[in-house]
Amino acid sequence: MAYVIVGTTVANIQVLKVASFTPFFVNHPIHLALGTTVFCSLFWAMDLLTEVVGARKALSVLWLSFVCTALVALWMNLAIAMPPAHFPENLTAHTAMQRLFRPTPILLFSSILAYMASQTLDIVVFAHLKAHTGGRYLGLRSLISSILATFLDHLLFSWLAFRLLPAVPIPFELWLDAYLLNGYGLRLFLAAFSPVVVYSGVRLHRRFLGPARTS
Helix, strand or coil: CHHHHHHHHHHHHHCCCEEEECCCCCCCCEEEECCHHHHHHHHHHHHHHHHHHCHHHHHHHHHHHHHHHHHHHHHHHHHHHCCCCCCHHHHHHHHHHHHHHCCCHHHHHHHHHHHHHHHHHHHHHHHHHHHHHCCCCHHHHHHHHHHHHHHHHHHHHHHHHHHHCCCCCCCHHHHHHHHHHHHHHHHHHHHCCHHHHHHHHHHHHHHHHCCCCCC
16 A cells, blocks of 8 residues: 555656657667656556455555645645745755646646556456456456556556647657557566566465455
8 A cells, every 4th residue: 555655656756757768679769758667566556455455445545545646746836835045955956846746737637647547447457357257367367457557547648648638749650659659568568577466465465464355
């Protein structure tokens, strides 16, 4: 629960920066919104929560993480609203806070909407597969739910942030290649670790805390 709450807050700050790099296997830069690794790990954490405590409680943790992120944004904006003392170090800190916690509304809205929708899908799919497999195939259930949810998250965020909402959207070909396909390729790679993480988490829980109690 703590990981989901802290990770949601941090990832929504990291996502304000888009990195550009050129891997050895392509001949053009790849643009990738940061926070991808943290966001993917949140799907693993949600699968683990769903397996151990059930879909209902996992959804409550999702909404709790959203509330905590909103509170951080509120508190930081209240701090920014206070007039800063005029000495260089303090003004530098004030400017840095403004850049981090007064982000582009489009990016913030796109990120939160995509996150809430995809995490809800992840929990629902994972719980549905668990019910229809009698609790078996934990790794496969986690992998399928993570792949579907990360695709929805990446599709919604990239389309809203770079195509639908900006006054000057990026070209469709650039969005499809650099933002959707390449970025989702990294997410698929990270999703492959989902079974390992969830299996390990469930085994640790059973060893130290006893059987799962789902609801």
